[in-house]
Ligand SMILES: Nc1ncnc2c1ncn2[C@@H]1O[C@H](COP(=O)(O)OP(=O)(O)OP(=O)(O)O)[C@@H](O)[C@H]1O
Ligand SMILES: Nc1ncnc2c1ncn2[C@@H]1O[C@H](COP(=O)(O)OP(=O)(O)OP(=O)(O)O)[C@@H](O)[C@H]1O
Ligand SMILES: [Mg+2]
């Protein structure tokens with residue numbers, strides 16, 4: 449049974465897509481079979497892996513709405529052991545469309561329950577909101593991974609996010625755990641990053657991964673080449689940090 | 705009649721809130737009467753101006769849903785000529801709640817039409833999505849200001865955003881214009897920012913403001929002090945850039 453991890457934070461631009469892609473790639477490189485589902489209508493994960501949204505016969509919206517099975521929407525990437533389900537602009541209308549339906553929170557979970565998928569990990573890249581797309585991801589997931597940008601405004605929203613996770617855990621998915629918080633875009637040149645990092649660690653303790661992802665321009669260049677940082681510049685600080693983070697996740701496997 | 709500007713981009717973390725706050729502050733310093741409405745359930749604009757979400761008797765959600773008039777929800781900030789309407793977590797449920805209603809796109813506009821407000825400018829800080837909150841802001845606004853982070857992924861979503869603006873212009877608000885695109889977090893040390901900036905200018909021409917907002921750590925420190933950058937560090941590069949941007953906006957006044 450695949451271990452499903454939702455990558456979520458309603459604060460925008462904190463590194464959700466970058467973390468989902470690069471952790472998925474690092475785990476695939478370590479021999480795990482990984483599927484990445486792009487549940488963000490922006491489709492940044494799809495584009496960053498060099499996959500064309502338009503060419504996908506079936507996509508994450510079709511899967512959400514029950515018009516396609518998960519396996520029929522899977523696209524192979526150039527990276528061994530890593531497949532993806534492409535986003536669709538239609539995902540932007542899901543809040544509206546599910547508002548009239550019964551049990552709107554369980555649409556994605558229903559799709560997972562329909563078939564057994566031969567993956568070790570499934571990552572879900574979420575949009576920057578707490579609407580029906582994110583709720584569906586949290587209901588279907590076993591763990592939630594929370595990228596936290598080392599900036600003051602990113603701290604502000606954490607309490608709200610924890611309340612949403614708690615709400616989903618209590619009402620819809622008793623298995624949901626916090627997989628971990630990942631400190632991202634840490635900039636050693638300023639004191640602000642260190643203040644935020646210490647705040648997060650003092651509040652969330654060992655739920656915060658030891659690996660900190662540094663701000664590294666090579667990371668932000670990689671998507672324009674349709675490659676994860678591990679392929680674009682393996683030796684970069686960003687790439688090495690994501691490899692360290694994947695190692696921590698593999699260590700969590702033992703505990704599961 | 706106030707000139708209403710929606711600050712919007714569904715890409716997360718591109719500087720919407722930072723731009724809304726600092727342009728509003730700079731225009732207020734130039735003697736214009738300015739109101740800032742925080743339509744993002746995260747409430748970053750509210751927090752960054754040192755206003756407490758909890759203490760606001762009425763907020764943007766009350767106004768949206770017709771439970772309070774705009775003037776009853778106005779809070780004075782410590783900055784002369786600048787008032788704010790606080791966000792509320794309840795805004796996160798608006799997509800769901802308006803899905804069943806007739807003309808869900810016009811709720812905010814209805815609130816504006818009910819009273820005449822003695823402001824020169826009204827800015828609306830939008831969340832990172834194209835749901836009902838953003839659509840309501842675009843329907844009520846005269847112009848849309850689009851912050852564009854100088855990163856590759858920020859380019860990806862621009863075409864979608866333009867389609868949404870065009871859709872709103874055609875179907876709901878014929879007055880809506882593109883007020884301008886603002887290049888943000890420009891980092892002169894890397895080639896990426898310049899590539900993105902040139903791409904945006906070649907595509908959008910003179911709709912792109914001449915002023916470019918540099919990446920400047922003082923800007924990201926200011927919110928933790930509850931102050932706009934203009935008050936936190938007037939001489940910083942970030943502050944001076946926002947003053948330059950405000951001057952360009954004032955020049956647009958003549959053309960209106
Ligand atoms: N470690 C890093 N160093 C430098 N730039 C980074 C890093 N991580 C992410 N970025 C860049 O920062 C921007 C935001 O990252 P990303 O798009 O992954 O965030 P997100 O949370 O998925 O955004 P959204 O909320 O829009 O979904 C992107 O342009 C990305 O390339
Ligand atoms: N010019 C700048 N230099 C450095 N940091 C900046 C700059 N502008 C914004 N920031 C920081 O970048 C982060 C994102 O900015 P901001 O929150 O304004 O973006 P946003 O588009 O409003 O995000 P969201 O999509 O979550 O609403 C914040 O931590 C902010 O302090
Ligand atoms: Mg993303």
Ligand SMILES: [Mg+2]
Nearest residue numbers: 720721744748
């Ligand atoms: Mg914002």
